[in-house]
Amino acid sequence: MKSTVENLDPARLKLTVEVPYEELKPSLDAAYTSIGSQIQVPGFRRGHVPQQVIDQRVGRASVIQEAVNNKLNDFYREALNESGRVPMAQPEVEVTELPNLTGAQGGQLVFTAEVVVRPEIELPELDGLEITVDPVAITDEDVETELENLRARFGSLKAVTRKAKTGDFVTIDLTAVIDGEEVDSASGVSYEIGKGNMLTGLDTALRGLKAEESATFTTTLAGGEHEGEEAEVTVTASAVKERELPEADDDFAQMASEFDTIDELRGDLRDQVAARKAGDQAIAARDGLLDVLREKVVFDVPEVLVDQEVSAHLKAEGKEDDDPHAAEIRDDITTGVRDQIILDVLAEQTEVNVSQDELIDFLIQTAQQYGMEPAQFMQGAQQANQIPAFVSEIARNKSLAMALRQVSVKDSDGKDVDLTEFIGSDELDAQQLVSEVERVASPTDADSAGSGSSASSASAASSASSASAASAASAE
Known part of the structure; x- marks a missing residue:
């Protein structure tokens, strides 16, 4: 040929x-x-x-x-x-x-x-890059916020006759009218004033209302057939309740945790805040590395790929290719395709491998996100030939974790940041590989473990820490 x-x-x-x-x-x-x-x-x-x-x-x-x-x-x-x-x-x-x-x-x-074909791009030398992240600082206010959230979980609601205020829980009925015609309604909706996650202007309308009082305000509808249209909305507060929180004392600590004293509980909450902020720092480092790669690697994204992604996005929303929404999402999709190309090349350069266990874990987590049974989700993914795309996605996430091992990560105070807990290290990979080989080769396992399983087990061990690290670093 x-x-x-x-x-x-x-x-x-x-x-x-x-x-x-x-x-x-x-x-x-x-x-x-x-x-x-x-x-x-x-x-x-x-x-x-x-x-x-x-x-x-x-x-x-x-x-x-x-x-x-x-x-x-x-x-x-x-x-x-x-x-x-x-x-x-x-x-x-x-x-x-x-x-x-x-x-x-x-x-x-x-x-x-x-x-x-994929544009030919050249990535910068990783060992010459430096990423700056915010330092991890845990304040007493952070701890008290955690404690307040925990108290709220054990709080109770009590009906009040006073005017509603921010933080109160109200049961509301809503009616939306456009040009004198009712277009939507809802009743018995529970809402916390101040959340701001329903209609613009709802919080303002509810503040000052007593039970069974109503208010009318103008807003833009956020869903339904008339989404995006302006409407007159009447809200009625059928009930107003305030949350009563338990006292933050030793009794509460014993009720809400395994600790005997409130001081011990506060100490544990401080550790939780520290762990979460350390995780946020790892995410910031990952995002910072991707930003650096975006800045240093300049190339034209194939328009045909963007067109395909835009079309697929519109189809998923039940819209035609000429829908005006296409122009609104094009820039974001172009960025997504550019990132995919950069990370695919990065995965190749860092020699990322995806094990079967990593793929199964990813599929289970994705199935849970969609509220599906893992077996059903896996079967559907196989039938739709989506498994290769999932493998590529895992490899891209892992590539950033592997690359972070080679770059210098410092906080804004100039101190080195150790991300080993999240991204692993080459030394830990080597130790795990040696341990796995020794375990498989041990006399007790020799009879049951063949050479093929030894090789696959060792391969799985070598990628274990970077896999879990990539998962941790990509979780937001």
Whole structure:
């Protein structure tokens, strides 16, 4: 097989592939055998019809078509691999020459394939990069906030006759009117004044109301058929309640935790705040590294990839490709595709591998996010051929964790930040690998552990810390 490459632009190339008859012949023989087993010719047993008779009965063109269809993708992949480029979309293939359709067997197969490929980019040297993050500072106010949240979980609601204020819980009925016509309504809705997670202006309207009092305000509807339209909304507070919190004392500590005193509980809450802020610091370092890569790696994102992602997004929302929403999401999608390309290259350079355990953990977590049974979600993902995309996503997350091992991370005070807890380290990977090999090779396991399982177990161990680190660093 001979192939030539023509670069149409930085992200699109054209392959011209020439396959001599000798290379296509095994596929032609297989096609003759397949077709011969499907036809019945007097004087010949099924499956033993000579090729020349098949040519006469069904036509050599049919045989060549089946042979080419069965082998074309293999020839394309071989030519693409030789080019050294990574495809980003399905190719546009055109067959320009076929083996001899009549006369003596011979000739060649020639086809062209135009395909969008990943732009060739060069990442900066990681060991020369420095990322700055905020220092971890735990204040008494942070601890008291945690304590207040914990008290709120054990609080109770008590009806009041006074005017409602921020922090009160109200049961409300809502009616929305546009041009004198009621377009939406809801009743018995529980809402905490000050949350601001329903309608703009609702908090202001509720403050000062007593039970069974109403107020009307103008707002923009946030959902339903009239989403985005301005409406007159009447809200009635059918009940007003305040939250009573338990005293922050030793009795509360014993009720709400495993600790005997409130001081011990406060100490534990301080540790929780420290752990959370350390995790936030790791996330900030990850995001900071990605920002640096975005800044230093400049390239044009293939428009066809952005178009495909925009179309898929609109389709998921039940909208057509010409919907105005397409322009609103295009910039974000372009950034997402750019990040994907950068992180794919980073994953290759940091030699990231994704183990089966990591994939299963990812699928289980994703299924939980969608409220689905893991087995059902996995089956659907396999049927939709989404598993390779999930593997790539895991690899991208891991690549940032692996890359952070090589960069310098300091806080704004100039102190080095140790992220080993979140991203692991090469030393820990090596120790885990040695431990796993020794465990598998131990006499007690020798009878039950074959060499194949030893290799896979060792491979899993070498990626364990970076996998969990990537998961921790990517969780927000």
